[in-house]
Amino acid sequence: MVELPAPELDTVFHALGDATRRRMLRELSQGERTVGQLAEPFAISLAAASKHIKTLESAGLIAREVRGRTHICRLDPGPLASAHQWLGVYQRFWTERLDVLDGLLRQEDAKTASQPTGEDT
Secondary structure, eight states, rough: OOOHHHHHHHHHHHTSHHHHHHHHHHHHSSSSHHHHHHTTTOOOOOHHHHHHHHHHTTTTTTEEEEEEEEEEEEEEEEEHHHHHHHHHHHHHHHHHHHHHHHHHHHHHHHHHHHSSSSSOO
16 A cells, blocks of 8 residues: 555545535445435535535545536545554554553552552551
8 A cells, every 4th residue: 555645635525624524435445435425414415525525526535427417526534544544653653652651650659569558557
């Protein structure tokens, strides 16, 4: 898997920055949908839905196919995989930091547990 260049990654994160578009992607993860089906759960016009879909298309997250007068959209997971790979660097960073913190807290707990409480007198 090749990491996306910065401008393409910026476009992906911009597209993912909107809750409506994220929900559309979630719907498309279940299978193909028409523009109307993608717009249906929202209180938005078909024109507004189409703008969201164009943003997702520009990011490479979905592909649109025209069948007669119907526009069918499907998920293209490639750019999501690249974004996930990019985020993985930070996941490893925070996991390592939290592991260090966990070790320090366990050491502190062990020291506290081994100290006499003074209640034995």
